[in-house]
Amino acid sequence: SQIQVIIQPLRLDGCVMAVALNGAMLALLEAGIPLKSGPLAAVGGSLQTMDTAAGQEQASHWTLVADAQGQLVAFTATGRLPSAQIGEIKARGCEATKQVHQFMRSAMERRLAFH
Numbered sequence: 001s002q003i004q005v006i007i008q009p010l011r012l013d014g015c016v017m018a019v020a021l022n023g024a025m026l027a028l029l030e031a032g033i034p035l036k037s038g039p040l041a042a043v044g045g046s047l048q049t050m051d052t053a054a055g056q057e058q059a060s061h062w063t064l065v066a067d068a069q070g071q072l073v074a075f076t077a078t079g080r081l082p083s084a085q086i087g088e089i090k091a092r093g094c095e096a097t098k099q100v101h102q103f104m105r106s107a108m109e110r111r112l113a114f115h
Helices: 017-029 085-112
Strands: 041-051 055-064 072-078
Touching: 017 041, 017 055, 017 085, 041 085, 055 085, 072 085
Parallel strands: none
Antiparallel strands: 041 055, 055 072
16 A cells, blocks of 8 residues: 655745655654654754855755654755764754654644544
8 A cells, every 4th residue: 555645835944854754754643654663853954154165155954864762864965064063963953853753742642632
């Protein structure tokens, strides 16, 4: 069988992939779809860096996906992220996904209590 989740962004504000992944995860949980692993959560961000060779700022965007324990599952980036900052971005991103997981958990608990 096949499950199809359609995500339609209403506003593009820089973290579309993270929001879409979280929305898809909540849709699967809401539908009662059994998952092989615990739910995943995503966070995203952007970083402005100065390209000294070109003399202009460049934007980098990133999306990080982690499991309920905050363990990194996937990390993608566009643009140039300074290598010295990637470790910090991943560490803070994994920590932030724990808050997203807590929000998802409370939302599902409220939803189940309502039924």
